[in-house]
Amino acid sequence: MTEAEKRLLSILAxxxxxxxxxxxxxxxxxxxxxxYVDCKTTTLTPEGLVLTGQVIFERIRGLPVQGVGGLEFGxxxxxxxxxxxxxxxxxxxxxxxxxxxxxxxxxxxxxEGQLHEGDRVVVLEDVVTTGASSLLAVERLRxxxxxxxxxxxIIDRDEGGTEAIANAGLELESIFTLTDLxxxxxxS
Numbered sequence: 001m002t003e004a005e006k007r008l009l010s011i012l013a014x015x016x017x018x019x020x021x022x023x024x025x026x027x028x029x030x031x032x033x034x035x036y037v038d039c040k041t042t043t044l045t046p047e048g049l050v051l052t053g054q055v056i057f058e059r060i061r062g063l064p065v066q067g068v069g070g071l072e073f074g075x076x077x078x079x080x081x082x083x084x085x086x087x088x089x090x091x092x093x094x095x096x097x098x099x100x101x102x103x104x105x106x107x108x109x110x111x112e113g114q115l116h117e118g119d120r121v122v123v124l125e126d127v128v129t130t131g132a133s134s135l136l137a138v139e140r141l142r143x144x145x146x147x148x149x150x151x152x153x154i155i156d157r158d159e160g161g162t163e164a165i166a167n168a169g170l171e172l173e174s175i176f177t178l179t180d181l182x183x184x185x186x187x188s
Contacts, residue, residue, distance in 0.1 A: 002058065008042070008051040009176055012155070013184040016042045029130045035178060037155050039126035043077040052154070053081025055175055057089065059152055060122050067121040067146075069096035069113060071137040074126035078154070082124070096121065098137040110140050117145030125153040128172065131161035135168055155181070 001009075018025065018036040025036035042048035056078060060068065069079035079095035086093040096113025115121065121141065125134045134151045141148050151165055156174035165172040 002055070004051050004054045004058070005175065008048065008055055009180060009184050011042050011045070011048050011051070012037065012039065012176065013181050015045075016040075017181050017185065027129050028133060031129070031159075035157075037127050037157075037178070037181065039154050040074060040077070043074075043081070043126070043154075049077055049081045050085075052078055053083075053085035056082035056124065056152060057085040057091075057093075059173060059175065060093070060150075061089075061091075063122065063150065064120055065093060065122050065150075066119040067094040067096050067113065067115050068124055068152075069098065069121065069137075070124040071098050071133045072100055074133075075124045075137075078124040078126065098140050100136075111144055111146075115141075115144070115146055118147065120147040120149075123148055123151045123170075125151060127155045127157060128153040128161035128165070128174065129157045129159050131164035131168075131172070134161070134165055134170075134172075138168065138170065 016038050020034050023032035023034050025033045043052050068082045069075050083093050083095040094114050096115050099110050102108050102110035123137050138148045151170055151172045153174045155176050157178045162172050
């Protein structure tokens with residue numbers, strides 16, 4: 001684990017991880033859980049934002065991609081920070097956002113950003129549980145002629161998302177798992 005990953009994990013464990021002895025947290029999947037990881041509380045801090053961009057860039061460096069992004073809202077700070085970090089390293093990796101629902105006015109876009117048909121992108125996800133959010137983003141991107149074969153998540157809850165994403169012909173790479181957070185907290 002790199003120094004940036006260690007620092008990011010520490011912040012996630014300290015401010016993004018929530019636990020309840022009974023399943024009180026409703027996840028996007030509808031499932032109730034004892035654990036909730038609100039990555040946005042980390043990615044929307046200055047240090048968390050910088051570290052997220054650095055770690056994502058290091059994970060995608062060398063992949064032939066023109067963009068990074070994903071479903072609103074969690075992917076927005078991730079995509080922006082990774083794109084800024086890439087630019088500072090002399091690379092042009094454009095950020096994008098996939099809307100949950102296309103706009104009903106103006107250009108009625110489902111995808112915001114400077115992507116073009118045939119571009120290759122990495123879909124970003126803050127927390128993967130079932131993989132449904134990532135798969136929705138991939139579906140919208142593919143409908144627009146964008147090539148996607150890689151999903152990168154900050155946290156994988158290890159609750160079926162990896163399999164669902166693999167069944168769609170995609171590779172999921174997770175920076176951390178829920179187990180990593182538990183180990184970080186146990187060591188604190």
